[in-house]
Amino acid sequence: MINTKKTLIIFTTSILCLSLAILSDGQGNPFLLQLDRWEMLLPSIGISAMHMQVLHNGMVIMFDRTDFGISNISLAGGMCRYDPSDTAVKFDCSAHSVLYDVVSNTFRPLNVQTDTWCSSGAVLPNGTLVQTGGYNDGERAARMFTPCGYTQRCDWIEFPQYLAQRRWYATNQILPDGRIIVVGGRRQFNFEIFPRPDSRSRGSRFEFLRETSDGSNENNLYPFLHLLPDGNLFVFANTRSIVFDYKKNRIVKEFPEIPGGDPRNYPSSGSSILLPLDETKNTNIEPEIMVCGGAPKGGFSYVKSRRGFMPATSTCGRLKLSNPNPSWEMETMPLPRVMGDMLLLPTADVIILNGAGAGTAGWENARDPVTRPVIYHPFDRRFSIMSTPSRPRMYHSSAVLLPDGRVLVGGSNPHVYYNFTNVEYPTDLSLEAYYPPYLSFTFDLIRPKILTSDKVVSYKRSFNVNFSTPQFLTVDLLSVRILAPSFTTHSFAMNQRMVILKLLSVERDQLTNSYRVNALGPSTAEIAPPGYYMLFLVHAGVPSSGAWVHIE
Ligand SMILES: *[C@@H]1O[C@H](CO)[C@@H](O)[C@H](O)[C@H]1NC(C)=O
Ligand SMILES: *[C@@H]1O[C@H](CO)[C@@H](O)[C@H](O)[C@H]1NC(C)=O
Ligand SMILES: *[C@@H]1O[C@H](CO)[C@@H](O)[C@H](O)[C@H]1NC(C)=O
Ligand SMILES: *[C@@H]1O[C@H](CO)[C@@H](O)[C@H](O)[C@H]1NC(C)=O
Numbered sequence: 001m002i003n004t005k006k007t008l009i010i011f012t013t014s015i016l017c018l019s020l021a022i023l024s025d026g027q028g029n030p031f032l033l034q035l036d037r038w039e040m041l042l043p044s045i046g047i048s049a050m051h052m053q054v055l056h057n058g059m060v061i062m063f064d065r066t067d068f069g070i071s072n073i074s075l076a077g078g079m080c081r082y083d084p085s086d087t088a089v090k091f092d093c094s095a096h097s098v099l100y101d102v103v104s105n106t107f108r109p110l111n112v113q114t115d116t117w118c119s120s121g122a123v124l125p126n127g128t129l130v131q132t133g134g135y136n137d138g139e140r141a142a143r144m145f146t147p148c149g150y151t152q153r154c155d156w157i158e159f160p161q162y163l164a165q166r167r168w169y170a171t172n173q174i175l176p177d178g179r180i181i182v183v184g185g186r187r188q189f190n191f192e193i194f195p196r197p198d199s200r201s202r203g204s205r206f207e208f209l210r211e212t213s214d215g216s217n218e219n220n221l222y223p224f225l226h227l228l229p230d231g232n233l234f235v236f237a238n239t240r241s242i243v244f245d246y247k248k249n250r251i252v253k254e255f256p257e258i259p260g261g262d263p264r265n266y267p268s269s270g271s272s273i274l275l276p277l278d279e280t281k282n283t284n285i286e287p288e289i290m291v292c293g294g295a296p297k298g299g300f301s302y303v304k305s306r307r308g309f310m311p312a313t314s315t316c317g318r319l320k321l322s323n324p325n326p327s328w329e330m331e332t333m334p335l336p337r338v339m340g341d342m343l344l345l346p347t348a349d350v351i352i353l354n355g356a357g358a359g360t361a362g363w364e365n366a367r368d369p370v371t372r373p374v375i376y377h378p379f380d381r382r383f384s385i386m387s388t389p390s391r392p393r394m395y396h397s398s399a400v401l402l403p404d405g406r407v408l409v410g411g412s413n414p415h416v417y418y419n420f421t422n423v424e425y426p427t428d429l430s431l432e433a434y435y436p437p438y439l440s441f442t443f444d445l446i447r448p449k450i451l452t453s454d455k456v457v458s459y460k461r462s463f464n465v466n467f468s469t470p471q472f473l474t475v476d477l478l479s480v481r482i483l484a485p486s487f488t489t490h491s492f493a494m495n496q497r498m499v500i501l502k503l504l505s506v507e508r509d510q511l512t513n514s515y516r517v518n519a520l521g522p523s524t525a526e527i528a529p530p531g532y533y534m535l536f537l538v539h540a541g542v543p544s545s546g547a548w549v550h551i552e
Contacts, residue, residue: 046073049410133167270294
């Protein structure tokens, strides 16, 4: 009798670094198995997903801009918007924001009145999204969105004149006390705090932004902000970076310029990430920043003077802030990229996707879409190019990590209006999901599944997660981590952070063949500001789906 049952043997231990695995069919004939994949979720969500935020009920709020002309989705209930200051159409019955339900893969229109173009956001500790600024009648708006069930009617609530200053291309960061700092914006060399302390407050000066502005090239919009474990902010603008004490409006430390002299912020548009904060070691957390890609110096004026599209930057810089004399360690991405998005995956790897190989951010400013994601492994500093391409995701595309471990990708609108023809890169209204290699069925035998978890995780207090897995290996291969969902736009995932938590014990329940993990909540609100996080278990490099926990 011939045994026809195929045994799949994986020949590599570091399987997750590859998008392909070499497998054997038991006959000694290795074949390649595609581990990663893209899925077209919806060919049109009616708008271009320029800004995205995952909410703690698993829904994703998305929006583009109100002065873009007629979108491909109508406002609910035959509603229309009349806005005399709108630069495209004053009478518009189409929606410019939608709420996407991940589980049912459906969406509904939301009603936003003021212009959200190139704005920013952060989620309050109670789960309400605060979204700030934009253009024209939206430049000083604060808007709120409180998550509700999909069939319920929750919608945007807007405060058009809320902000102290105009905030167009600003960056937001949630603070340890639950307030939000809003930094910069076009011609705004200052920052302000939400909620606004009083109606007379005008915000605080921030000369660093004036100093780092490259004239009409700017190159310091959407500054990269990361809250550090000591409570200060890391701010990166153009080529310079500092530790900033926003409470005293004082620069605590300035780092060397990133080598090479290439600007990294809009419209040069590289990206930046705070690498996972590790609480498992019994030493102080050593925060580390990584900045990747962008356009070379002069790239923007090169495009604007119609000389062409300069090849994008392929370098990344890593900066360990706690070193006595921190210096950038440079690395080279296998694919040069401008307008890439950098996201932390549950595995603590970094995915870099979307964007272009030449040009800069801005209308019609880029060429050569880079459609293959790259996954970077911070631990051994390796980049892997993924094998499957997406559609071109140029200017105004975005990406967020979903609780189920997929990466949601949408947008691409590299010109004014929703132009689907007669343009180099048509406006893209579709929504795609990228399945990183770890989601492949190949790893199902060791994939942990969270059965139950405490809903509240308190600082320095232990909590429980109950899980099962077909095959449990060893405790050393198990890790518990929390990941804050990002507000992503213009190549920067605001508020994204991962904290790897201390595991205290793992107990097996013989009867149910499940396991109970006891782990320690984050040490401080500076390490993990209060709010909703996705909790992941990772077992031998394979993550569970995320469970929502509230850190408080
Ligand atoms: C607009 O939406 C309709 C369905 O409502 C769809 O058939 C059409 O392809 C969409 N257009 C674009 C450009 O996505
Ligand atoms: C969260 O707090 C904000 C500001 O106080 C408030 O407007 C909002 O309604 C709150 N959201 C929830 C879900 O309670
Ligand atoms: C895009 O469409 C608008 C409105 O239909 C039109 O005015 C504009 O010229 C188009 N842009 C390009 C680059 O073709
Ligand atoms: C995990 O949860 C299940 C269902 O609530 C329970 O039966 C089991 O005993 C738990 N296992 C552990 C190890 O606590």
